[in-house]
Amino acid sequence: MELNSVYDPKLLNHSKVYQINGVFYQYLSKSGTDNHPQYVFGHLPIPGQKKKSNLVLNRDKLRIRCLEVVGMFCNTSANEEETKQLQLF
Numbered sequence: 001m002e003l004n005s006v007y008d009p010k011l012l013n014h015s016k017v018y019q020i021n022g023v024f025y026q027y028l029s030k031s032g033t034d035n036h037p038q039y040v041f042g043h044l045p046i047p048g049q050k051k052k053s054n055l056v057l058n059r060d061k062l063r064i065r066c067l068e069v070v071g072m073f074c075n076t077s078a079n080e081e082e083t084k085q086l087q088l089f
Helices: 059-065 076-088
Strands: 003-005 016-020 023-032 037-043 055-058 066-073
Touching: 023 055, 037 059, 055 059, 059 066
Parallel strands: none
Antiparallel strands: 003 066, 016 023, 016 066, 023 037, 037 055
């Protein structure tokens, strides 16, 4: 499994899988302000694991902790609906 560091938040993609602190996540959305952006990731549960809550990282923590898993992709249609529902609140 090849991992690449994420240095540019503009390259985050909803269909890619990211590893943060040893757990797989999918990028969901960007929130916050232009000066203090926050990046929201949704947990991708492995069969047999309990679902965990979403993870929010600022720009500095994103560069330190977030790694792109090369060659792994996730189904975006299921998580897009959840993201749209969260944006309504």
